[in-house]
Amino acid sequence: MRTPEFLFAIWGLLLTPGPTNTLLALSGASAGLRRSARLMPAELAAYLLVVVPLALFGADLLARQPLAAGAVKLAAAGWIAFLAVKLWRVETAGTGDGEVTARRVFVTTLLNPKGLIIGLTLLPRGTSPDFALHLGVFAASVVMVAAIWAGAGRMLKRDSAEPPRLYRRTAALWLGLLAAALVGAALRA
Template identity: 70%
Template sequence: MGATPAEIDAAGTGRQKRFRNGMFSPMGTAAFLFAIWGLLLTPGPTNTLLALSGASVGLGRSLRLMPAELAAYLLVTVPLATAGADFLAGAPLAAVAVRLAAAGWIAYLAMRLWRLPAPGQAAGEVTLARVFTTTLLNPKALIIGLTLLPRGSEPDFLPHLALFAGSVLAVATIWAGGGALLKRGDGAPRLLYRRAAACWLAFLAAALVGAAIRA
């Protein structure tokens, strides 16, 4: 005789609780940090902008961009961790729309980076608004909010959110600092980096469009 719907629901709830209790135990916190750092360190549109800023204006002046990145990440991940899964389950096209919007914005950034600045125009075009918008549309925020952070009602939510925020700032410093190493050379390496960054962003935009089509 098959299990009743109530028994199936109870079993599923039990598995979810056991998973979360294991994931967010002290050992689970280490796994959480490992996953967060692995994801944040991966080259992406926001990291590309931070490295470009470091190469253009140095690490010190790039630090002002990091609060914008953190604010955008929190603006996405906190609502997703509290109610995002239920919303996306009822609106399957929402994730597709986010991917397409992100692809459009990243393609725009790629074109801006590829074009050479006019004579007398500053080479570094990384602004607070661009970092904020790019991070807001960054698919990493969806992954973190929906799969890595605990649910907003769980007691581990705030500690893990604080760890996530600190990780964002630390990784941003690493990327901007890496870009700042290029600032010590002449203009040719920085121009090469701009073109390489533009090509990488174009690839990311195409990958997002492909993912949206397959969804």
């Protein structure tokens, strides 16, 4: 895949609403863009921990362990469902349960199925001469897309110090749907 095609595919995938993007938008709405920027290194680190080994060794590993992809999907579904319940139950920011932390973004991104797609199909194999360039484009894209999602969340914020309950409940429902879709995909595999 040439670099322009790779960039188009990466941006299309990263911009798609998902669990990490939901958390970033929620953080933007509750904490603002500047405070949400602290979450971006956690997202990038998690993606790199997934995509680099997959690009280097993933195809061979999954060929030998066909149940591994299903197990990852089920683990991701469990984490996303946990986040959905936490967001649904939050009544005020003072509880801390619904706070978007770097740890939550890291774990959510680590379990995000987008990492599997990027590492196994979009990034060139580690032996390719384009690997380093595409990895750099990917890393820059992760940070830029994270800023877009946090900024979009910030734009939703009203005059209150905390995003309305409706935002949290909508995010919780969306995460619940994503978790259900992952369970369905894992069971079909």
